[in-house]
Amino acid sequence: MLKKVFFSLLSIVFLVSLVACGSNSTNGEGTSESSESIKVATTIAQIQDIVKNVGGENVEVSSLMGPGTDPHTYNAVQGDIEKLNNADVIFYNGLHLEGQMGEIFEKMKEQKPTIAVGENIPENQLLSDPEDPSIHDPHVWFSVENWKYAVEAVRDELIDLDKANEESYTANANAYLNALTELEGYIKEKAAEIPEESRVLVTAHDAFNYFGEEYGFDVVGLQGISTESDFSVSDVQKIVDTLVDRDIKGVFVESSVNERSINAVVEGAKEAGHEVSIGGELYSDAMGEAGTEEGTYVGMFKHNIDTIVDALK
Numbered sequence: 001m002l003k004k005v006f007f008s009l010l011s012i013v014f015l016v017s018l019v020a021c022g023s024n025s026t027n028g029e030g031t032s033e034s035s036e037s038i039k040v041a042t043t044i045a046q047i048q049d050i051v052k053n054v055g056g057e058n059v060e061v062s063s064l065m066g067p068g069t070d071p072h073t074y075n076a077v078q079g080d081i082e083k084l085n086n087a088d089v090i091f092y093n094g095l096h097l098e099g100q101m102g103e104i105f106e107k108m109k110e111q112k113p114t115i116a117v118g119e120n121i122p123e124n125q126l127l128s129d130p131e132d133p134s135i136h137d138p139h140v141w142f143s144v145e146n147w148k149y150a151v152e153a154v155r156d157e158l159i160d161l162d163k164a165n166e167e168s169y170t171a172n173a174n175a176y177l178n179a180l181t182e183l184e185g186y187i188k189e190k191a192a193e194i195p196e197e198s199r200v201l202v203t204a205h206d207a208f209n210y211f212g213e214e215y216g217f218d219v220v221g222l223q224g225i226s227t228e229s230d231f232s233v234s235d236v237q238k239i240v241d242t243l244v245d246r247d248i249k250g251v252f253v254e255s256s257v258n259e260r261s262i263n264a265v266v267e268g269a270k271e272a273g274h275e276v277s278i279g280g281e282l283y284s285d286a287m288g289e290a291g292t293e294e295g296t297y298v299g300m301f302k303h304n305i306d307t308i309v310d311a312l313k
Contacts, residue, residue, distance in 0.1 A: 038161055041087035042097050044071055045287040046141045047117060049297040050154045051091060053176040058165050059158070067295070069286050071257045075100045089157060090114040095126070095137035097285075113157060120153035121146050127209050136179040139284070141297070143210040148177055183298050190305045194313045201308060202239055202251040204261045207284035217308075222261045240268040243276055250279030250311035254275045256286040279311025 023192055040061040042048040048063040064080050065071055073092070084090060092098055094116025098105070108114045118140045124147055125306065127137040140146045155173040159166045190201070199217045201208055206221030220239055242248070243265075252265065255260045262278065269276040282304045288294025294303045 038158065039086055039088045041083045041090045043074075043092040043101070043296070044285065045094065045290075046147075047091050047150065047154075049287070050117075050151050050176070051158075054151065054155050054169055055158055056168060056172050058162060058168060065286065067286055067289050069255055071098050071285050073100065074098060074218045076104055079206075084108060088112065089161060091154060091157075093138055093140070094118040095136045095138035095140065113161070115153060115157055117150035117153045117253055121149045127213065130206070137206070137209050139207045139210055141210075142208055142303070143214045144180050144187070145214065146210060147179055147297070151176055151180070179298060183301055186302065187215055187305050190309045191217070193309050197246060198312050200242065200246050200248045200249065200312070202243065202248065202262075202265065203282065203284065204254050204257040204259075205284075207254065208282075211304075222265065234301050236264050236268045239265050240272050240274070243269050244272055244274045248312070249276055251276055252279050252282045252308070252311070254282055254284040255288070256284060280307035282307060 028254065037058060037060040038055065039049050040055065040059050042051060042061060044065050045063050047065070048061055051059055051061045052283050062083050064076070064083060065074055084104070089112060090105070092101070092105055092114070095118045096102070097118070105116070117146045118138060121140055123136075125143075126140070129135040129137055139149070151173055155169050158169045162169075196216070200220065201212060201217045202220045202222075204221065205223035208217070208219045208221070211217060214220035220241060220242055222235055243251070251262055253262050266276055266278065283294060283300045287297070287300045288303070294298030
């Protein structure tokens with residue numbers, strides 16, 4: 001309780017700071033007065049990757065959340081104030097992914113374009129939280145088809161801000177969308193290497209439901225769609241039963257989630273006489289280090305599907 005009160009007070013202080021600082025980076029039309037580049041702030045790196053590819057040399061983009069960062073529990077720090085205030089436009093995922101920052105984004109919308117790219121996806125293509133059907137699963141980037149809508153949202157907003165470079169944004173977006181189509185084909189080809197009965201993906205939390213729905217996997221997460229959910233002994237036992245019944249030999253840790261939960265599954269399976277090992281580390285809510293293949297959306301996804309196939313086929 002004290003922790004929640006502390007974070008609520010921190011959010012209030014942060015919002016007051018935003019109002020006090022104001023946003024002087026844009027002119028009346030939203031484009032930068034001091035630089036030819038559009039200054040962009042994003043939350044997760046997956047969105048930053050879209051902006052880099054679509055915006056090209058016409059944008060200067062920074063992400064609030066780096067490798068290993070959990071967006072569900074992320075709290076804005078002092079350095080984020082400058083990034084958000086200096087930005088001409090802010091892109092975030094929405095759908096309650098950045099749970100602690102909702103008030104901040106609502107306040108920023110009063111000052112500048114602040115776009116939730118996940119909310120550009122048609123509602124009938126969104127999955128619901130199994131524990132609360134009134135909430136949508138925010139991990140939309142694990143359906144490549146859904147993520148294309150996020151690309152279109154970024155493209156359209158950049159064009160609105162900078163019509164002089166519309167042709168560049170359109171061409172860049174088309175090239176990126178083509179790369180995503182190629183990625184989708186690669187994922188499906190790799191997934192087909194795993195026998196259907198072995199397509200069970202066990203991870204720490206339910207980040208991969210869109211992946212499972214799109215590419216034919218039964219996804220089992222020990223925690224709910226948010227890492228703020230906890231797990232019980234019965235939750236572990238249900239997963240162990242699935243591993244034994246389906247003769248699954250591999251489970252997976254996530255780069256942005258503590259390994260404690262998955263280690264509990266491995267130990268539970270061992271006690272039940274079923275040997276299961278960690279099949280590798282997957283990128284879920286965060287991507288890899290900048291400058292690496294895994295630090296790009298396409299590279300992250302290829303790493304994930306390659307790791308899953310190697311462990312389960």
